[in-house]
Amino acid sequence: MVDRTSGVPAFRQVAADLREKIVSGRFAPGAKLPSEHDLVGTYGVSRPTIREAVDVLRGEGLVTSEHGRGVFVRPPASIQRVARSRLSRDARERNRGAFLADAAAGGFAPSTSVKIGFEPADARVAGHLAIDEGTEVTVRDRVMRADGLVIQLAVSRLPRELTRGTAIEDADTGPGGTYARLEEAGRTIGSFAEHVGARMPTPAEATQLQLAGGVPVITVTRVAYDVEGTPLEMNDMVLAADRYELSYEWPAG
Amino acid sequence: MVDRTSGVPAFRQVAADLREKIVSGRFAPGAKLPSEHDLVGTYGVSRPTIREAVDVLRGEGLVTSEHGRGVFVRPPASIQRVARSRLSRDARERNRGAFLADAAAGGFAPSTSVKIGFEPADARVAGHLAIDEGTEVTVRDRVMRADGLVIQLAVSRLPRELTRGTAIEDADTGPGGTYARLEEAGRTIGSFAEHVGARMPTPAEATQLQLAGGVPVITVTRVAYDVEGTPLEMNDMVLAADRYELSYEWPAG
DNA sequence: CAGTGGTCTAGACCACGAA
DNA sequence: TCGTGGTCTAGACCACTGC
Numbered sequence: 001m002v003d004r005t006s007g008v009p010a011f012r013q014v015a016a017d018l019r020e021k022i023v024s025g026r027f028a029p030g031a032k033l034p035s036e037h038d039l040v041g042t043y044g045v046s047r048p049t050i051r052e053a054v055d056v057l058r059g060e061g062l063v064t065s066e067h068g069r070g071v072f073v074r075p076p077a078s079i080q081r082v083a084r085s086r087l088s089r090d091a092r093e094r095n096r097g098a099f100l101a102d103a104a105a106g107g108f109a110p111s112t113s114v115k116i117g118f119e120p121a122d123a124r125v126a127g128h129l130a131i132d133e134g135t136e137v138t139v140r141d142r143v144m145r146a147d148g149l150v151i152q153l154a155v156s157r158l159p160r161e162l163t164r165g166t167a168i169e170d171a172d173t174g175p176g177g178t179y180a181r182l183e184e185a186g187r188t189i190g191s192f193a194e195h196v197g198a199r200m201p202t203p204a205e206a207t208q209l210q211l212a213g214g215v216p217v218i219t220v221t222r223v224a225y226d227v228e229g230t231p232l233e234m235n236d237m238v239l240a241a242d243r244y245e246l247s248y249e250w251p252a253g
Numbered sequence: 254m255v256d257r258t259s260g261v262p263a264f265r266q267v268a269a270d271l272r273e274k275i276v277s278g279r280f281a282p283g284a285k286l287p288s289e290h291d292l293v294g295t296y297g298v299s300r301p302t303i304r305e306a307v308d309v310l311r312g313e314g315l316v317t318s319e320h321g322r323g324v325f326v327r328p329p330a331s332i333q334r335v336a337r338s339r340l341s342r343d344a345r346e347r348n349r350g351a352f353l354a355d356a357a358a359g360g361f362a363p364s365t366s367v368k369i370g371f372e373p374a375d376a377r378v379a380g381h382l383a384i385d386e387g388t389e390v391t392v393r394d395r396v397m398r399a400d401g402l403v404i405q406l407a408v409s410r411l412p413r414e415l416t417r418g419t420a421i422e423d424a425d426t427g428p429g430g431t432y433a434r435l436e437e438a439g440r441t442i443g444s445f446a447e448h449v450g451a452r453m454p455t456p457a458e459a460t461q462l463q464l465a466g467g468v469p470v471i472t473v474t475r476v477a478y479d480v481e482g483t484p485l486e487m488n489d490m491v492l493a494a495d496r497y498e499l500s501y502e503w504p505a506g
Numbered sequence: 507c508a509g510t511g512g513t514c515t516a517g518a519c520c521a522c523g524a525a
Numbered sequence: 526t527c528g529t530g531g532t533c534t535a536g537a538c539c540a541c542t543g544c
Binding site: 288304319320321 | 528530531
């Protein structure tokens, strides 16, 4: 029952009580919450108020609801990813690229689909690639799947002059992927930079990544530089935050 | 007006229309949306339906609502952070620690408050620090502010045996911070690892970080190792995702 | 079929902000 | 004081799930 004199809104009291039961384990991961009808009786509030409380928990990513079945405590899940070793030349020689290398390490069945295009660079792209705005760039728009589940979206952009006549403009870039083709063309990769952020997904991303409510996306913009520090490629990745953890290592000093 | 025959829920149609007006710039950043009362007239639906549509946009982080004032398009904001140079000994010598080094680079006025404690290591802590579960660890629970605004929460843990008799058990660790004290005690820092994820905040975090709806947090667990690879310290950080971007660089090969 | 969540209405009263 | 968003009710009908 809710306390009408506390000043705390009823739906927040209900949400707090349900949250406590979830984090304390009284409602175990995967367990079904009482039906909205039952909760109306338990807390003595109307159904819209119960729904508002459940909405709060869904927004926090604690529960998912399934039409006709019930509301369930969301079980956790995570995949590890290691950055430093991930892009080594050794790994590229044995695989088709970074994502497939990850897949081999993680033991899941990978697949990708690619869409190739060309467009003028906007201000952000021009800044990362150190080119003039409007310069033509090659765009590789990829969807990556693990065991059939879409797990990562990636849009790779390179100055068109670096890709003309190479397999980078084909759907299949061949063994070692884009970076191997760049090195064959005489552009040795010297270093990488990754810029990491997080935000809530757009509706399109939520659909593609099959995200439940309350799951943010991690955004990673990776820039590959040659040995002189000239940017060769930028890659905007969008990852489901409940399925990825990024790891970086570096020496001190 | 909404299309009642499309099968798309009315509140989603309203949300999609408002979203389009926001991303296209017809509602500029910082601008006030029409009042809920006006939107009822515009779309021909009831106020709860309008509120549900606005809830969707708030969950996506596109708008914030202010009681008694209106609903506003949220303007973007970001602070840059660089990892590799951030923890160099050079920077430590001139500052009190990593956060204050960031602050100096970012040009904002920093302040922190600290709570010190001791507790037995749980499984996760024991794993990161390579110690037995239950071993006593020193816990430094910090709140970091920039220009008065709480911007980062950080909980640092070290095996108690490394901190006994050092300033690490004091609120003020002195010039160079925890890492400088460890090196004075003969434990040279050899390398760092950071594990990055994202999730929706807990209610406590949302309050402390003054997060608006629809803003995730970035979680960073940093582990500092000595030159032999023994873990010395782990630091769990929670950052507001709309105010931080993490950058990492490393050489190829 | 019964039970579940999904959507929607037409109000009500309250708390806050600005004039 | 008035307009704003915040909360809440007591229903209604629909769509999906599983027996």
